Amino acid sequence: MMTGILQEHFTLANDVEIPKIGFGTWMIEDDDKAAQAVREAIEVGYRHIDTAEAYGNEAGVGEGVRSSGLDRKEVFVTTKLRAEYKDYEGARQAIDDSLRTLNLGYIDLMIIHSPKPWAKFGEDEHYFAGNLEAWKALEEAHEAGKIRAIGVSNFEQVDLRNIIDNSETLPAVDQVLAHIGNTPFELMDYARQHNILVEAYSPFGHGDMLHNVEVQRIAERNQVSVTQLAVRYLLQLGLLPLPKASSTEHMRQNADVDFVIGDEDMTQLRNITKQQYSDANRQFPVYQS
Template identity: 60%
Template sequence: MILEETYTLSNGVAIPKLGLGTWLINDKEVIQAVNDAVKLGYRHIDTAQAYGNENGVGEGIKACGLKREELFVTTKLAAEIKSYKEAVASIDQSLKTLRLDYIDLMIIHSPKPWAKFLEAEPYFEGNREAWKALEEAYQSGKLRSIGVSNFQKVDLDNILGSCSVKPMVNQVLAHISNTPKELIEYCQENGILVQAYSPFGHGELFKNEEIKRLADKYHVSVSQLAIRYCLQLDLLPLPKTTNPEHMKTNAEVDFVISQEDMEFLKNIKHIEHYGEHSKFPVYGKGK
């Protein structure tokens, strides 16, 4: 059962192999989503300052009935925070908003502020400052592990070249038809676990007839095929849903995709457009 399996981060911390994503789930609805997920066996909840639902996630954790140490909670330092002082204050604010004594994983949400995501400025100094704040919070016990999100090789090198604690995670857009092979390999070579957000390509995978046919071959849904694909690449998928039936289905991935079919899925035509989500910079870059 995938919900009982874990990866081990470079610092020895165990992290559940499947998490519940909470992007675009409002602060009120997320309370029920967390409770439903926990009842089904989920132990890994992923939120962010930018999602505006840390308060609700904290409420859900409090109400779910599990001991704090039984859950793995991730949040993200807002992309706009690129100074040490702001980062220190923001980490403490997340702890307060979530009403937790510690956070299991905190990551820098993006190497660049969202409004500047497509611009050339790399914000190297700002990311080093934010990382220093995460390192100190980690060393003081406020955070059990630290990492980054949406970081490319050049962004990772900026941190790796100056850090005292290496990033343990890089959370990136990764799914069938969009698998950043070189970035994944580079992360894995450096002991960085890659988490896959939007494992269904924001629903675009459900429209692909080739993927549907392959899912039928294994007698599974497209969502199950997509999650299994990520797991077989040693990625940690973070599917987002408020529907308990979908949460249950997403966790039923006890099958193996053949190597031949994995190669087919790795090389399937790249999604060119993410529909309404293309307005967000991580989905619209290069378009």
């Protein structure tokens, strides 16, 4: 039975409700494993599943939702338009491909995975025109009822401004790397000004945060795990965390966050400004900053 935070929602700018915690499926590349993980997450009580065309597991995620025993409308599913699509026709086709692969009738939220193709992530070019082309395809799919809400991921302020200044539809969300030790406060403030919900992927710094002694001490003081502290920290900042978990025990623990971090501890956590990433994680562009 769902309890606590798993029953709560944020309301997006277009009045669509989105559960306050999502279950992340990045790096679950086998469809059978993805389907099983989704079923387990739903059994625990998660009602928000996050995937992407680039993850290679949309079919498995769709199967997990369909075989969960729940009505489709009870599960909020997010997927992402691959970062390499910066043209209208390519984006339009990719949206329809994701709809077919997921096989869920519609997509609750679809977002542009990155303002830049991953191979060009560190370069100065922002692909403004290409992102507007991709956004136009998303807008049309939204208007057609294929997608309930549309948004972006890994967009900086300048990238958001391009969409805001040149489109009729504002992004509902910006999904970004955010966690203790790497919290984009200026971006969060800008997004809030435009009623854009910020979602936080890799809320545990892809595991590296678990070894942070300062965070460990604060978790111990609050009598919770580091992962619980990390999820609660993001929620108290008004962000939507997307934790991953390899077992149902961890799924439950990550959502067992019905406690409050005190002001002094929150200030200390906000002031942790650097998270060292392991060499294994530096291969991903989002961890190179």
